[in-house]
Amino acid sequence: MTALLSTHGLVARYGDFQALYGVDVEVAAGEAVALIGANGAGKSTFLRAVMGLLRVEPDMVRFDGRPIGGTPADRVVREGIAIVPEGRRLFTGMSVEDNLRVAVDQAARMGRSGGWTMARLHQLFPILKEKARVPVQSLSGGQQQMVAIGRALLCQPRVLLCDEISLGLAPKVIREIYAALPEIRAQGAAVVVVEQDVGLARSATDRLYCMLEGRVTLAARSADVTREQIGAAYFGAGHAVA
Numbered sequence: 244m245t246a247l248l249s250t251h252g253l254v255a256r257y258g259d260f261q262a263l264y265g266v267d268v269e270v271a272a273g274e275a276v277a278l279i280g281a282n283g284a285g286k287s288t289f290l291r292a293v294m295g296l297l298r299v300e301p302d303m304v305r306f307d308g309r310p311i312g313g314t315p316a317d318r319v320v321r322e323g324i325a326i327v328p329e330g331r332r333l334f335t336g337m338s339v340e341d342n343l344r345v346a347v348d349q350a351a352r353m354g355r356s357g358g359w360t361m362a363r364l365h366q367l368f369p370i371l372k373e374k375a376r377v378p379v380q381s382l383s384g385g386q387q388q389m390v391a392i393g394r395a396l397l398c399q400p401r402v403l404l405c406d407e408i409s410l411g412l413a414p415k416v417i418r419e420i421y422a423a424l425p426e427i428r429a430q431g432a433a434v435v436v437v438e439q440d441v442g443l444a445r446s447a448t449d450r451l452y453c454m455l456e457g458r459v460t461l462a463a464r465s466a467d468v469t470r471e472q473i474g475a476a477y478f479g480a481g482h483a484v485a
């Protein structure tokens with residue numbers, strides 16, 4: 244596999260606390276990869292480290308053949324990686340459209356171009372057109388998540404990182420959001436989803452990695468992996484699947 248994005252012995256710390264212990268992950272162009280693991284396993288830390296939000300060595304993260312570890316986040320976005328962060332981080336007090344315009348302007352400033360336009364996004368999530376003038380904080384959680392995904396897509400990423408986009412949402416809304424992934428991939432982006440719902444993670448991706456206490460404990464094809472393998476990787480050897 245030729246990796247578009249890869250990490251190599253990725254180590255990350257918060258002060259004295261080490262959160263990642265040599266994480267190796269590969270993502271090919273156009274691929275969908277899931278990152279699963281219990282609370283505190285290091286999934287968000289992994290995404291933050293890739294995005295340049297934590298200090299890591301250059302060679303620990305490679306994108307399109309170049310070392311990007313420790314590159315400031317705005318430059319990582321310019322390179323072609325975008326994140327839908329934990330908790331969405333939308334601009335409250337601004338309308339849906341204005342939230343999205345920020346990303347359009349940012350992409351233009353960075354010289355990033357691609358297939359994602361406001362019109363294209365409205366096709367993907369029609370509710371964003373309907374609610375364009377509405378303050379973003381008055382939307383439902385699922386609708387806000389669509390804005391967050393839209394904002395990341397308007398940066399024209401080659402890799403889209405999603406941190407628990409299903410968290411706290413109703414099953415119907417989760418299905419709606421995950422139904423967008425094939426469309427996003429069809430536009431050429433690879434997708435990395437951090438997902439607590441293992442069944443969802445498996446069905447939506449080509450491959451998955453399980454993390455436990457800052458280490459990768461399983462790397463497998465999503466279609467082939469067994470419940471037993473996931474259980475052992477998720478909780479440590481010797482535990483049964485919940």
Ligand SMILES: Nc1ncnc2c1ncn2[C@@H]1O[C@H](COP(=O)(O)OP(=O)(O)OP(=O)(O)O)[C@@H](O)[C@H]1O
Nearest residue numbers: 257260261262280281282283284285286287288289
């Ligand atoms: N800002 C921080 N300062 C100190 N420690 C942190 C910080 N953020 C995370 N950690 C610690 O790093 C470890 C990994 O956390 P991380 O948020 O990456 O886990 P996660 O797999 O995303 O978990 P969750 O499923 O709860 O989101 C945890 O032990 C956590 O307590």
Ligand SMILES: [Mg+2]
Nearest residue numbers: 286287288329
């Ligand atoms: Mg997390």
